[in-house]
Amino acid sequence: MGHRFLFLLLLCCAWPATGASPAWLERITLPPGFRIELLAPLSGAREMAVAPELGVLFVTTRDNELHAVPLDGRAPRRLLTGLNGGLGVAWSGPWLFVTEQHRIRRFDARALLAEGAAAGGETLFAGLPDKAWHGTRTTEVGPDGRVYVAVGVPCNICLPDGLEDAIVRMRQDGSGFEVFARGIRNSVGMAFHPVTGELYFNDNNVDNMGDDIPPGELNRAPRPGLHFGFPWVLGRDIRHPDFATMPVPVEVVPPLIEYQAHTAPLGMAFYTGEAFPPEYRGDLFVAQHGSWNRSVPVGYRVMRVRFDGKETPQRLEVFASGWLGPSGQVMGRPADVEMLPDGTLAVSDDRRGVIYRISHRGE
Numbered sequence: 018m019g020h021r022f023l024f025l026l027l028l029c030c031a032w033p034a035t036g037a038s039p040a041w042l043e044r045i046t047l048p049p050g051f052r053i054e055l056l057a058p059l060s061g062a063r064e065m066a067v068a069p070e071l072g073v074l075f076v077t078t079r080d081n082e083l084h085a086v087p088l089d090g091r092a093p094r095r096l097l098t099g100l101n102g103g104l105g106v107a108w109s110g111p112w113l114f115v116t117e118q119h120r121i122r123r124f125d126a127r128a129l130l131a132e133g134a135a136a137g138g139e140t141l142f143a144g145l146p147d148k149a150w151h152g153t154r155t156t157e158v159g160p161d162g163r164v165y166v167a168v169g170v171p172c173n174i175c176l177p178d179g180l181e182d183a184i185v186r187m188r189q190d191g192s193g194f195e196v197f198a199r200g201i202r203n204s205v206g207m208a209f210h211p212v213t214g215e216l217y218f219n220d221n222n223v224d225n226m227g228d229d230i231p232p233g234e235l236n237r238a239p240r241p242g243l244h245f246g247f248p249w250v251l252g253r254d255i256r257h258p259d260f261a262t263m264p265v266p267v268e269v270v271p272p273l274i275e276y277q278a279h280t281a282p283l284g285m286a287f288y289t290g291e292a293f294p295p296e297y298r299g300d301l302f303v304a305q306h307g308s309w310n311r312s313v314p315v316g317y318r319v320m321r322v323r324f325d326g327k328e329t330p331q332r333l334e335v336f337a338s339g340w341l342g343p344s345g346q347v348m349g350r351p352a353d354v355e356m357l358p359d360g361t362l363a364v365s366d367d368r369r370g371v372i373y374r375i376s377h378r379g380e
Contacts, residue, residue, distance in 0.1 A: 038054060038055070039055075041348055042054075042055065042373075044339040044342075044348065045337060045338070045339040045340070046337070046338055046339050047336070047337050047375065048336065050294070050377050050378060050379050051337075051375060051376070051377050051378075052375070052376055052377075052378055053337065053364075053373050053374070053375050054373065054374050054376075055371055055372075055373060055374075056086070056363060056371075056372045056373060056374040057086045057092070057093050057371065057372045058093070058370060058371050058372075059076060059078065059084055059086065059093050059365075059370060059371065059372055060078060060079075060080060060370040061078035061079030061080045061367050061370060062076050062078055062084075062352065062353075062365040062366060062367055062370065062371065062372050063076070063077050063078060063079060063104045063153075063352045063353060063365055063367050064076070064077045064104045064105060064106050064153075064155065064156075064284065064352070064353050064365070065106070065284070065353050065355040065363060065365055065372070066106045066107050066108040066113070066355070067088075067108065067355050067356070067357055067358065067363070068108045068110065068113070068126060069358040070110055071110075071126060071127065071130065072087060072088050072089060073085045073086060073087055073088060073130065074086040074088060074355065074357070074363060074372070075096075075106050075108060075113060075126075076093070076106070076365065076372065077100070077103075077104040077105070077106050077115070078104075078367070079104075079367050081098070081099060081100040081101070081102065082095055082096075082097060082098050082099075082100065083095075083096045083097040083100065083106065083115060084096060085130055086372060088357065088358070094130075095133075096129055096130070096133050096134070097115070097129075097133070097134055098134070100115070100117050101117040101118050101119060101120075101147070102117060102118040102149050102152045102153075102154075103115075103116050103117035103118045103119075103152060103153060103154040104116075104153045104154065104155070105117075105121075105153070105154040105155050105156030105166060105167075106156060107156040107157050107158045107164065108126060108158070109158040109162070109164075109189065110126065111125055111126055111127065112124065112125065112126065112189060113125075113126040113129060114141075114156055114158070114164050114189075115138070115156075116145075116154040116155075116156045116166050117145075117154065118145060118146070118147050118148065118149060118152040118154060119143060119144075119145050119146070119147035120140050120141075120142060120143040120144075120145060121140070121141045121142045121143075121145070121154075121156070121164065121166060121187075121191075122138045122139060122140050122141060123138065123139050123141055123189070123191075124136060124137075124138045124139075139191075141164075141187065141190070141191030142187060142191055142194055144180070145166070145168060145180060146168065146171065146178075146179060146180060146181055148171035149171075150169070150170075150171040150172065151169025151170055151171060151172075151202070151203040152169065152171070153167075153169065153203075153205050154166055154167065154168065155167040155204060155205050155206060155207055155284075157207045157208065157209065158189075159186070159209050159214070159216065160209055160214040161214070162188070162189060163186045163187060163188055163189070163193070164186060164187055164188075164189060165184055165185070165186045165197065165207060165216065166184070166185050166186070167183075167184050167201065167203075167204035167205070167207060167218065168180050168181060168182070168183050168184070168185060169181070169182075169201075169202065169203035169204065169205075170182050170202055170203065170247070173223055173224055173225060174223050174248050174257050174259055174260075175248065176248065177199075177247075177248070180196065182199055182200060182201055182202065182247055183196045183197070183198065183199050183201065184196075184197045184198045184201060184204065184207070184216070184218065184238070185197060195241070196241075197216075197238065197241045198216075198238045198241065198242075198243050198244070198245065199243075199244050199245070199267075200243075200244040200245040200246045200247045200249075200267065200269065200270075201218070201220050201236075201245050201247060202220055202221060202222060202223065202247040202248075203220065203221040204218045204219055204220050204221075205219065205221065205282075205283040205284065206218060206219035206282060206283050206284045206285040206303065206304070206353075207219075207285070208285045208286055208287050208301065209287075210287060210328055211287050211289045211299060212299070212327060212328070213239070213327070213328045215237055215238065215239045215328060216237070216238045216239075217235065217236065217237050217238075217273075217285070217287075217301065218235075218236055218238065218285075219233065219234065219235060219236075219276075219282040219283065219285060219303065220233065220234040220236060220245065220247070220272075221233055221281055221282065221283075222234065222251050222252065222278070223248075223251055223257060224279070224310040225310060226255075226257070227278075228278065228279070228311050228312055228313070229277075229278050230251075230252070230255055230278055231251035231252045231255045231278060232251075232252045232255075232272075232275035232276055232277065232278050233275070233276035233277070233278065233279075233280055233281070233282045234252060234272035234274075234275060234276070235272055235273050235274040235275075235276065235282070235301075235303075235322065235330065236270065236272050236273060237273055237328065238270075243270045244267040244268065244269055244270065245269065245270050245272075246269040246270070246271075248260050249263070249265040249266070249267065249269065250265060250269045252271075252272060252275050253271045253272060253275065254271075273329075273330050274322065274330050274333055276303075276305070276320075276333070277315055277316075278311070278315075279308035279309075279310055279311040279315060279316070280305040280306075280307065280308060280315050280316035281305060281306035281307055281308065281316055282303050282304070282305050282306075282320070283303075283304045283305070283306045283351075283352050283353060284303075284304045284351075284352055284353025284354050284355075284365070285301055285302060285303045285304070285354060286301070286302050286354045286355055286356050286362075287299065287300070287301050287302075287356075288300050288301070288302060288356060288362070289356065290356055290359075290360025290361075291360050292359060292360025292361055292376060292377055293360065293362075293377045294377065297321075299324050299326060300321055300322060300323050300324055301321070301322035301324065301330070302319055302320070302321060302322075302336060302354045302362060303319065303320045303321075303322060303354070304319055304351035304352055304353055304354050304364060304365075305317065305318050305319070305320055305351065306350050306351060306352055307340070307341065307347065307350050313345070314341055314345050314347070315341075316341070317338070317340040317341035317347060317348075317349070317350060317351070318335055318336075318337060318338040318339075318340060318341070318351065319335075319336045319337040319338075319351050319354060319364060319375075320333055320334065320335060320336060321333075321334050321335075321336040337351075337364070337375065340366075340368075340369075347368060348368075348369070349366040349368045349369035349371075350366060350367055350368035350369075351364050351365070351366055352365045352366060352367045353365045357374070361374050361375060361376040362374070362375040362376075363375075
């Protein structure tokens with residue numbers, strides 16, 4: 018009896034009971050009718066991929082691990098350890114794609130859940146630049162069935178080499194590998210428009226140019242072969258001193274939206290569910306990880322990009338905030354967003370080490 022009581026006491030103290038919220042979570046502000054709660058604890062939680070048929074959320078962490086977070090409230094399970102950097106993860110049944118700095122692999126998702134690392138995995142491409150700076154390798158599967166991977170440049174500002182500065186894509190068996198887009202410094206967020214199927218992606222811009230320039234970018238790539246400016250043009254029209262006197266050798270596609278400089282827009286997801294009010298359908302949620310290269314911190318929130326019902330964003334507004342305290346203290350850092358099968362929104366926080374769930378309960 019004593020051992021059982023001790024176990025229940027430890028379990029209770031390790032994680033809040035269902036419906037309970039720690040005091041710091043009460044600081045998060047949302048539009049009327051919304052609520053935020055804790056979905057799961059997970060140290061360093063970053064990129065997420067939901068597998069509805071399997072009832073899990075696959076999550077990579079800053080500890081170079083892959084975890085499965087059951088959507089029924091059970092504890093997360095560690096599936097892979099010792100990944101070589103990178104944080105990319107994407108699901109397209111039956112496959113789970115995991116991207117490290119240097120390679121893209123696929124796993125049978127059910128076997129991985131049952132056997133963990135013993136399930137093995139197949140390397141689809143092993144020629145990515147094995148460099149840690151901007152090496153997150155965000156990964157998504159498009160409506161065309163291809164696997165898209167963002168490859169950042171290993172610098173603040175420089176001429177890229179090889180596959181650096183690109184978004185690449187390939188078929189799910191690894192064939193047909195190609196460069197899809199270029200001129201991208203460091204994209205850590207991609208999503209496909211639910212109507213047009215076009216790729217939208219964030220780009221984190223150059224540091225050390227001041228508090229307010231250059232802006233972060235939300236871009237659209239409706240077809241392959243486009244160039245988005247780096248290192249020649251930053252934002253819509255800003256030139257870095259190292260490249261300002263050089264002619265721009267490419268035709269540059271300007272961003273659709275410029276984010277406030279240094280907010281670090283990372284993971285993103287279009288909302289297609291029915292659990293939120295109808296006016297949210299087709300809008301884009303973006304996690305802003307927050308600043309380091311700024312005298313006054315900014316970011317640390319989830320933004321909503323309002324669309325016109327098609328492919329054109331109309332305006333940018335704050336959806337969830339409060340991870341940045343009034344005196345500049347950092348309470349958490351949103352890293353990724355993912356819509357869950359029930360229409361609620363999952364948000365990972367690699368600073369606090371948790372995954373949140375945002376739901377709507379009416380006015």
